[in-house]
Amino acid sequence: MKVAVVGAAGYVGGELLRLVLQHPDITEVVATSRSQAGRPIAEAHPALASLTEARFAGLSAGEAARGQDVVFLSLEHGESSKVAGEVFDAAPGLVVDLAADFRVRDLRLYERYYGPHPAPDLVSRFTYALADVRGAELHGAEALAAPGCFATAAQLALYPLRSVGVDGIPALFGVTGSSGAGVHPKPTAHHPARANNLFAYGVLGHRHDAEVVQAWRSWTGEPTATARLMAHSGPFVRGIHLTLHATISPDAAARVGDLFSSAYSGRPFVRMADAPPQLTHAVGTNMANIHAVGDASTGEVQVMVVLDNLIKGAGGQAVQAMNLALGLDESAGLRLAAPFPC
Structure with a gap:
């Protein structure tokens, strides 16, 4: 199987290359980058030196x-909106977009968070690829929109609660590492500003809210339902730790653990933990580790999710969705043994 990674010089591109270069069904990989064209891939991604001696191509998408x-x-x-048309014209078997361009089908919801869509006619061609929820439903899709990192964690926390009547607006408090800011230096990702620090951003309007709200409305059947993501930047490099707090009926709260175990039964990359999960146990893997607790006297539930923002929240989920769309082993190329401690 032949694969191209367009825009492969960033952190997500590097993790995606690491996965596809070791995927058992992939025989040929082309990596493109406008800024790194002609340079060895291993110069931008030193950890890949043992996997490839190839260079970045300067090809158009x-x-x-x-x-x-x-x-x-x-x-x-x-950027995906600018090149998706020419990519479709080239007729590859499957297109997987890792940016936010085609994740939100409701164009009014999209505009609220991102502004007018630059390629609205292409939105309907993409299937939202929350792999651990959609599973085999992705089989046969020809274009996939991979979810965002915060959106993945938030939706995995919300999904099992979709039919138990959440009272009010579920709160989702999440902390992400500096790699989520991308490879290009930014003041808020600079080490002196990030180390020993914690701060909120995207207050009452984080862009991943659009994906979360879209899913929550679809799952609950309530066209005005909403959820609130409270995003924070933490003093570490990789990973997301997210905690959901919501109120449901006391009876449902008493069995919340069973609700989550049932919802993710048979899903190879969701692990239900017996205790609050630690971030380092998920970093470097495609796993989402979840612990759900309910208080039968108040109806309160608290759900904790940890995942790697560059793998489960980006490249790993994209490969998992590719496997599902093409009818491959869902776990192919993704059984990753991470270093510990990290």
């Missing part, structure tokens, strides 16, 4: 897509 079985678009937000 359309050129890279021609003759490929799968094309991954690992571009900054807004």
